[in-house]
Amino acid sequence: MSGKKGGSGGSFEERLTTARRKRGLDAPPxxxxxxxxxxxxMMGIGLRVGVELVSALAVAVAIGWGLDSFFHTRPFLxxxxxxxxxxxxxxxxxxxxxPKPNKPAK
Amino acid sequence: xxxxxxxxxLGQFELHSVLGPxxxxxxxSESTFMxxxxxxxxxxxxxxxxxxxxxxxxxxxxxxEMLYDFVYxxxxxxxxxxxxxxxxxxxxxxMFILLGNLLGLLPFSFTYTSHIAVTFSLAALVIxxxxxxxxxxxxxxxxxxxxxxxxxxxxxxxxxxxxIISYLSRPVSLSIRLFANMVAGHxxxxxxxxxxxxxxxxxxxxxxGGIGPLALNVILMGFELLVACLQAYxxxxxxxxxxxxxxxxx
Numbered sequence: 001m002s003g004k005k006g007g008s009g010g011s012f013e014e015r016l017t018t019a020r021r022k023r024g025l026d027a028p029p030x031x032x033x034x035x036x037x038x039x040x041x042m043m044g045i046g047l048r049v050g051v052e053l054v055s056a057l058a059v060a061v062a063i064g065w066g067l068d069s070f071f072h073t074r075p076f077l078x079x080x081x082x083x084x085x086x087x088x089x090x091x092x093x094x095x096x097x098x099p100k101p102n103k104p105a106k
Numbered sequence: 107x108x109x110x111x112x113x114x115x116l117g118q119f120e121l122h123s124v125l126g127p128x129x130x131x132x133x134x135s136e137s138t139f140m141x142x143x144x145x146x147x148x149x150x151x152x153x154x155x156x157x158x159x160x161x162x163x164x165x166x167x168x169x170x171e172m173l174y175d176f177v178y179x180x181x182x183x184x185x186x187x188x189x190x191x192x193x194x195x196x197x198x199x200x201m202f203i204l205l206g207n208l209l210g211l212l213p214f215s216f217t218y219t220s221h222i223a224v225t226f227s228l229a230a231l232v233i234x235x236x237x238x239x240x241x242x243x244x245x246x247x248x249x250x251x252x253x254x255x256x257x258x259x260x261x262x263x264x265x266x267x268x269x270i271i272s273y274l275s276r277p278v279s280l281s282i283r284l285f286a287n288m289v290a291g292h293x294x295x296x297x298x299x300x301x302x303x304x305x306x307x308x309x310x311x312x313x314x315g316g317i318g319p320l321a322l323n324v325i326l327m328g329f330e331l332l333v334a335c336l337q338a339y340x341x342x343x344x345x346x347x348x349x350x351x352x353x354x355x356x
Contacts, residue, residue, distance in 0.1 A: 054282070055275040055282055059274045059275045060271050063271065081271075084264075084268055092275060
């Protein structure tokens with residue numbers, strides 16, 4: 001492959017892995033903790049964060065609206081739940097991007 | 107579709123009935139038709155692919171084995187040893203979404219995953235299953251999931267509400283992610299394709315100018331193939347993560 005013999009010392013396994021890595025056959029060692037392997041692009045992260053925020057807010061608005069029409073307190077529960085929904089959205093984003101507890105979850 | 111000088115980017119998502127009057131009478135749409143096709147293709151792939159049972163697999167058998175292995179490993183990695191129980195469900199889900207995304211890229215086809223009705227049904231199915239599994243394994247203890255241990259009791263109304271909203275937002279974000287990716291891709295195809303038609307209407311210069319959007323569409327097709335596979339993977343892996351939470355609870 002590389003032509004020169006016995007360039008670097010070490011066992012056969014070591015030389016094989018370095019050679020394979022040089023040829024791009026093995027992926028370079030990934031940073032641990034990322035499940036799935038494919039490093040998410042910035043655009044992917046941005047999209048996911050946006051979706052998380054909006055979906056939490058949408059659910060909260062739906063709950064607030066529903067409770068309002070049930071209790072006939074039209075704007076107040078909706079206002080409360082919009083705030084709670086924003087908090088839940090931030091919680092989702094924190095779960096997504098914050099420090100991982102132990103398992104590759106979230 | 108892009109008749110005249112308007113771009114009808116969303117017309118491609120309209121449903122029409124297929125199979126003539128019989129299909130029309132039962133509301134058998136393109137979407138349903140493509141679902142049947144993708145399910146049949148999955149069955150054919152696994153059935154025909156594995157019928158050889160060769161030690162050295164042929165192409166179809168290798169494909170079937172790789173898909174099986176891929177999803178199986180994902181289940182074990184994400185859920186743990188209990189993940190084996192959920193493998194059939196995850197595999198079905200993964201293949202259904204993957205083939206839906208990929209078949210939708212073919213000309214004259216229809217992408218059923220571009221309808222939020224479909225993706226939300228899938229996500230709702232997932233979340234109901236996850237909740238049922240959690241309740242079956244942990245019983246009433248499941249509700250401690252909504253209140254982290256060690257938090258002050260005085261804050262419980264706030265925390266529990268926020269946690270419940272966060273939990274309920276899972277199916278919404280799961281479905282919107284898949285649906286939005288599919289719709290965005292197909293709308294971009296449509297828009298660039300109608301640029302080509304408009305350019306061609308402008309005469310000889312337009313023919314040359316039309317090469318630009320055509321090249322973009324070719325690149326976009328490669329990108330969409332990636333997105334189709336990636337979104338199926340993301341849907342399956344998030345289902346696994348939710349199942350992990352349900353099985354292990356925190």
